Amino acid sequence: MISWFHQQRLDAVHAAVMQSGATSVLDLGCGEGHLLTRLAEEPRIRRIVGIDLSRPALDRLRGRLDAAPHKTGAHIDLIHGSLVEVGLSFRNFDAALLVETVEHVRPEHLSAIERSVFGTMRPRLVVITTPNAEFNALLGVPRHRFRHPDHHFEWDRAMFGRWVGGVAARNGYDVVRHDIAGRHTVLGGASQMAVFTLRDANDPLPAMGQEVAG
Template sequence: MRAEPAMSTGMHRDRLDAVLAALRESGARSVLDLGCGDGALLAPLLGEPWVERVVGVDAHGPSLARLRRRLTEAERPERARLIEGDFTAPALAQGLGGFDAAALVEVIEHLPPERLSAVEAAVFRRMRPATVVLTTPNAEFNALLGTPPSRMRHPDHRFEWGRAQFARWCQGVAARTGYAVALSCVGGAHPALGGPSQMATFSLGRG
């Protein structure tokens, strides 16, 4: 197996730390990990004492199989449930209501842009958790990673946004669905180009 570059590994840790901190600060006790993959976020969540319940959803069966083995080996599967499927499917999304928070870590850029309306409907209207934490690459930072303007950071990415594009989408979602949103850089911030990832924390009003 090829080792991940040190810079990429560090960026990934920074991202997970930022998402965990945002979920912790939200006061969540139950968390949806949407697009959970093989558990990069879900496994650390189970190590947090404030987490009572986690559900991971992913359409990629082999990733879930690896995660299921990982949970069994850790002997902590009793608080976690794994679901194979497309979290934007209306029937599945409708059954995932009632959670305190949802996380989408580097997920939306793997979807065709025309499916973002389905993400909005599923997460912000059907599931409707009190907090949604979402990260995606910052395309402006690609120049510092040596990624040519004609390419994206990963071959599976369907799009990558700069900060202004991300802000417009997030603010539009928030306005349409009744959430407030706060935007931040993840992994430090270049004075002109921002950080390698960008994060949105959506919150429903309480009161």
């Protein structure tokens, strides 16, 4: 059973992937595969790779895929490991998804995530969702705490905007942000989503720290 808020996150990311026309997807931090199994049911999706640090979660996902009543036409690989350690073999995917993942990464390691996803993998679409700290008051979360003990940070919308804007500028992507998972007129949604689109796959990759005008 997943929460209404998480269902809304999955709906938003699923829609972004399908609107992009992607046929190959990297689900980075796939967990038990609530999103991966949905995408596997889409006839257009031909290849999916799920990567996660939790072996038990991947084992549960394998069980769900084996027990699925309708076998998918997609080729699916599940990999135990860190998304910063994957190599150029994942460079030619259409989309990479990080759903409620980056907040589990220590802030000092975010640059490694950026290099791995936007530099090495370099898909034409990247979708990232993360909790919106402004919404925490509506969830009864005290200001001195995060929603989950494994979170290393939770950004408000201004902080998230600065980070995704910098990532997009440094790596030649355009980015659009959305409030998702419920919407409060002042506080936004429970989560926030950034949809990155590669400007030109043939452009040379900017050096880290070099901003791209646009």
